[in-house]
Amino acid sequence: MASHTDAHGEHLDHAHASAGRYIQIAVILFALTALEVLLYEAIFGSLRESSGALATSLGPWFVELLLALSALKFFLVAAFYMHLKFDIKALTWVFSFSLGLATTVILSLFLLFWYNRGLWWMDGPW
Amino acid sequence: MATTALEHAPAYQRSTIVEWLTTVDHKKIGIMYGASAFIFFLIGGIEALIIRAQLATPNGTLVSAEMYNQLFTMHGTTMIFLAVMPLSAMFFNFFVPLLIGARDVAFPRLNAMSLWVFILGGIFLNASFLFAAAPNGGWFGYAPLSSRQYSPGMNMDFWAIGLQILGIASIAAGVNFFTTIINMRARGMTLMRMPIFVWMTLITQVLVLLSFPVITIALVMLTADRTFGSGFFVTAAGGDPMLWQHLFWVFGHPEVYILILPAFGIVSEVLPVFSRKPLFGYSAMVFSGAFIAFLGFGVWSHHMFATGMGPLADSFFSLATMLIAVPTGVKIFNWIGTVWGGSISLKTPMLFALGFIAMFIIGGLSGVMHSVAPADLQQTDTYFVVAHFHYVLFGGSIFALTAGAYYWWPKMFGRMLDEGLGKWHFWLSMIGFNVTFMPMHWVGLLGMPRRVYTYPEGLGFDLFNMVQTVGAFILALSILVFMWNVIRSWRGPADAPADPWGGATLEWSIPSPPQEFNFAEEPVVAEKDAFWAMKDAAGVDRFPEPGHVSGRGIHMPGPSWWPVVVAVGLLMFFVGLMVHRSWAFPFTPVSIAGFALMVFGVFKWAYEPVDAHAPQH
Amino acid sequence: MLTPRNIEEAAMTSAVLDHDAHPAPEAHHTSLPIDNRKLAMWTFIGSECLLFASLITTFLIYRDSSVGGPGPKDMFEVPLVTFGTAILLFSSFFVVMALDGAKNGNRKKLILWLSLTVMCGLFFVAMQVYEFNHFYHKGLGYSTNLFSSSFYTLTGFHGAHVAIGTVWLATLLKDAIKGRIPAEKAINLELSALYWHFVDVVWIIIFPVVYLMSLGR
Ligand SMILES: [Cu+2]
Numbered sequence: 001m002a003s004h005t006d007a008h009g010e011h012l013d014h015a016h017a018s019a020g021r022y023i024q025i026a027v028i029l030f031a032l033t034a035l036e037v038l039l040y041e042a043i044f045g046s047l048r049e050s051s052g053a054l055a056t057s058l059g060p061w062f063v064e065l066l067l068a069l070s071a072l073k074f075f076l077v078a079a080f081y082m083h084l085k086f087d088i089k090a091l092t093w094v095f096s097f098s099l100g101l102a103t104t105v106i107l108s109l110f111l112l113f114w115y116n117r118g119l120w121w122m123d124g125p126w
Numbered sequence: 127m128a129t130t131a132l133e134h135a136p137a138y139q140r141s142t143i144v145e146w147l148t149t150v151d152h153k154k155i156g157i158m159y160g161a162s163a164f165i166f167f168l169i170g171g172i173e174a175l176i177i178r179a180q181l182a183t184p185n186g187t188l189v190s191a192e193m194y195n196q197l198f199t200m201h202g203t204t205m206i207f208l209a210v211m212p213l214s215a216m217f218f219n220f221f222v223p224l225l226i227g228a229r230d231v232a233f234p235r236l237n238a239m240s241l242w243v244f245i246l247g248g249i250f251l252n253a254s255f256l257f258a259a260a261p262n263g264g265w266f267g268y269a270p271l272s273s274r275q276y277s278p279g280m281n282m283d284f285w286a287i288g289l290q291i292l293g294i295a296s297i298a299a300g301v302n303f304f305t306t307i308i309n310m311r312a313r314g315m316t317l318m319r320m321p322i323f324v325w326m327t328l329i330t331q332v333l334v335l336l337s338f339p340v341i342t343i344a345l346v347m348l349t350a351d352r353t354f355g356s357g358f359f360v361t362a363a364g365g366d367p368m369l370w371q372h373l374f375w376v377f378g379h380p381e382v383y384i385l386i387l388p389a390f391g392i393v394s395e396v397l398p399v400f401s402r403k404p405l406f407g408y409s410a411m412v413f414s415g416a417f418i419a420f421l422g423f424g425v426w427s428h429h430m431f432a433t434g435m436g437p438l439a440d441s442f443f444s445l446a447t448m449l450i451a452v453p454t455g456v457k458i459f460n461w462i463g464t465v466w467g468g469s470i471s472l473k474t475p476m477l478f479a480l481g482f483i484a485m486f487i488i489g490g491l492s493g494v495m496h497s498v499a500p501a502d503l504q505q506t507d508t509y510f511v512v513a514h515f516h517y518v519l520f521g522g523s524i525f526a527l528t529a530g531a532y533y534w535w536p537k538m539f540g541r542m543l544d545e546g547l548g549k550w551h552f553w554l555s556m557i558g559f560n561v562t563f564m565p566m567h568w569v570g571l572l573g574m575p576r577r578v579y580t581y582p583e584g585l586g587f588d589l590f591n592m593v594q595t596v597g598a599f600i601l602a603l604s605i606l607v608f609m610w611n612v613i614r615s616w617r618g619p620a621d622a623p624a625d626p627w628g629g630a631t632l633e634w635s636i637p638s639p640p641q642e643f644n645f646a647e648e649p650v651v652a653e654k655d656a657f658w659a660m661k662d663a664a665g666v667d668r669f670p671e672p673g674h675v676s677g678r679g680i681h682m683p684g685p686s687w688w689p690v691v692v693a694v695g696l697l698m699f700f701v702g703l704m705v706h707r708s709w710a711f712p713f714t715p716v717s718i719a720g721f722a723l724m725v726f727g728v729f730k731w732a733y734e735p736v737d738a739h740a741p742q743h
Numbered sequence: 744m745l746t747p748r749n750i751e752e753a754a755m756t757s758a759v760l761d762h763d764a765h766p767a768p769e770a771h772h773t774s775l776p777i778d779n780r781k782l783a784m785w786t787f788i789g790s791e792c793l794l795f796a797s798l799i800t801t802f803l804i805y806r807d808s809s810v811g812g813p814g815p816k817d818m819f820e821v822p823l824v825t826f827g828t829a830i831l832l833f834s835s836f837f838v839v840m841a842l843d844g845a846k847n848g849n850r851k852k853l854i855l856w857l858s859l860t861v862m863c864g865l866f867f868v869a870m871q872v873y874e875f876n877h878f879y880h881k882g883l884g885y886s887t888n889l890f891s892s893s894f895y896t897l898t899g900f901h902g903a904h905v906a907i908g909t910v911w912l913a914t915l916l917k918d919a920i921k922g923r924i925p926a927e928k929a930i931n932l933e934l935s936a937l938y939w940h941f942v943d944v945v946w947i948i949i950f951p952v953v954y955l956m957s958l959g960r
Contacts, residue, residue, distance in 0.1 A: 033832060067952075082937055090782070
């Protein structure tokens with residue numbers, strides 16, 4: 001929220017996305033969700049037998065993969081459906097600052113608890 | 127929100143009570159914040175006096191141990207949530223719109239709702255005394271003291287539910303003031319031309335918005351433990367009391383900046399005006415404030431050194447805490463730089479502002495001492511800590527708020543406070559405060575623990591405690607002087623000029639007290655210290671007294687019943703939760719009725735007409 | 744089971760902002776080129792991030808504390824939540840289409856997509872009621888163990904948000920049918936859409952972090 005501009009009643013609606021773009025995003029979102037479920041099924045669920053090698057190689061990265069996929073979905077919804085890409089920068093600042101702080105709080109509490117009693121999320125591939 | 131053109135105001139004759147209950151005027155709301163917070167401040171003060179009377183001599187018998195627990199818990203809770211925060215809110219409400227050249231806040235009815243939720247929440251908390259069940263687990267309600275097992279009565283239910291109510295008021299106000307400051311500034315008032323008080327308010331709202339949700343969740347879980355039998359913080363059920371401490375202090379440390387940053391802002395307004403010099407290092411002041419707030423989210427565990435987090439965590443939180451001394455030091459140097467070489471006028475607001483600097487330095491220094499983990503292990507839970515936070519919260523926040531009260535009183539009420547009584551007030555405060563709290567450093571280092579209701583003879587505590595008690599009553603006397611000052615000014619004529627101090631900011635450009643619409647014409651700002659700039663441009667020391675104008679054609683939001691209706695519904699909802707102890711059916715009829723009332727109020731509110739211009743136009 | 748504690752909070756800070764802008768449209772000056780209400784909604788959403796962060800942290804810390812009762816692996820079923828997740832994603836898509844209709848003054852489009860959104864909301868709430876009921880009958884009460892308490896609190900809070908959003912959108916649907924949402928008032932829908940997307944985005948986190956990861960490693 002750095003710069004100060006006078007509105008004179010105008011709103012930044014010029015570049016807002018079209019219905020076609022919304023459909024594109026929807027398709028991607030569904031594909032990503034399907035991929036998440038597929039990953040789970042391939043590694044732990046019903047497809048486990050038929051996906052032997054894949055499960056062994058991706059298995060240890062399950063959590064990381066899921067987090068990356070959902071971060072991507074998160075980003076798409078925030079940028080296009082919530083219009084952050086087209087709105088004034090201040091809104092992106094408000095949201096990303098809060099989100100950054102929220103993530104930091106989660107992570108540092110993890111660390112503090114792990115440090116004292118060892119919790120499941122630390123036995124990953126690292 | 128019926129928009130009433132002001133020339134029709136007489137057609138809306140309402141009784142005084144109805145007018146204040148339904149007002150959405152930020153100035154009236156500010157005054158109500160101040161009045162109710164001052165009453166709570168007196169209650170919290172009386173609690174402190176009883177505590178001091180009990181501790182005056184060894185083996186005191188004035189109150190029982192149980193009563194003592196309730197007194198110190200309510201003293202802390204009251205002073206933090208019901209006195210200092212809402213006293214700051216009084217200044218946010220009354221002065222932020224004036225300082226940024228706006229006619230009201232962004233959401234006037236939401237503002238009224240915050241006020242009523244706060245007042246009802248405060249009454250709710252204090253109503254616990256009527257049931258002889260005031261909260262008794264300390265203001266940070268540590269598990270397991272707060273659990274059903276160790277606090278079987280309603281005491282901690284009052285605390286957990288009361289703080290949830292107050293949190294809603296704070297978050298609503300946070301959204302409102304953040305939006306107001308970001309989006310309602312007068313033309314030309316860029317962020318870096320805003321008065322520092324507005325900056326500190328903005329930063330405070332960010333802290334409120336990001337820290338109150340955390341305590342809300344912690345309190346919900348505590349209530350669930352106590353009411354529905356879950357075990358979030360119950361060791362026997364596998365719960366971890368450390369989780370409570372972490373969540374509490376993730377909120378709790380930002381909270382102390384919520385208490386002190388508004389005070390920084392007030393002092394930064396007062397010092398330049400009474401030194402007749404612009405604030406030294408404006409942008410350094412802005413950025414150090416923001417930096418303090420930002421760091422404030424990364425230091426919470428310095429309240430938990432004694433829990434044995436291990437050397438890594440201890441070192442991290444030690445260092446982060448020490449780092450905060452840097453921006454704080456920047457602020458103190460800038461305040462001194464502001465006064466340095468100025469033509470100083472030692473009026474009461476200035477005295478309190480200078481007193482603030484001195485006392486805050488002492489409190490800040492003992493704060494840095496706590497950041498050293500090994501030293502903290504010696505100091506924690508002793509009177510040394512009590513001394514520290516009273517130096518920053520009384521010597522800091524309350525001194526600054528008092529400076530603000532004397533400074534802005536003429537603008538709020540059109541009456542000056544008496545200078546002579548003001549000086550009595552200041553010197554009695556200064557002496558009483560130091561006599562009360564300075565000895566706590568020593569008695570703390572001698573090992574006197576806080577929160578014990580009495581102590582035996584012969585430990586070297588006796589004299590210190592007697593002195594502290596005498597000091598507390600001197601401090602109380604200073605408050606009486608202030609009250610007498612207020613009553614005197616109330617009886618006197620309303621003859622305060624618009625600009626009694628030669629002020630730097632926009633609020634001094636309009637009559638005292640301001641008319642309902644604040645500014646007849648929305649001001650245009652060309653540089654910071656906008657009103658000084660206007661006077662300079664006109665080549666005058668003071669402008670002639672501004673007259674009252676008709677306000678014809680200015681549309682102001684009309685009164686509304688719905689904020690107070692929603693607040694009452696909300697209170698009923700929470701009161702209902704006090705009774706039932708089963709998760710399968712948590713809703714009593716009171717809760718259901720309250721919820722229904724709230725939903726009804728929200729809908730009526732949402733559909734209240736926005737643009738209904740008064741008919742005969 | 745809804746967690747009632749935050750209903751009023753969200754209801755007030757969000758629903759109420761809906762119409763509570765400064766009046767006097769003729770001289771409506773704002774410092775940034777954005778409506779007050781939209782800025783306020785984003786501010787509120789920022790605040791909500793910390794609310795859900797606290798809930799998610801608690802769940803992750805207590806996820807495996809299922810002594811004396813069933814744990815996540817005895818309870819969670821992927822097909823059902825996948826269905827719920829899809830429903831919420833659909834609804835996010837529907838509400839942007841409705842908003843598109845509202846901004847173009849296309850009332851038919853607005854009503855069509857908005858009713859679909861409201862139906863999704865109802866479906867999701869129904870799904871959650873079914874899920875909670877199902878879990879309860881499989882022996883997972885609210886206070887059975889720390890896993891159950893933290894799971895119900897997190898998803899209950901989220902469910903309460905969905906319920907509030909559904910009521911809000913349904914109210915706007917009623918307005919739209921009565922023709923009260925012309926193009927220049929599309930902001931009314933935009934606010935609720937923002938809130939709705941946020942609720943969806945929270946679920947985008949909850950679905951893998953709470954369900955899939957608990958079943959996996
Ligand atoms: Cu701290």
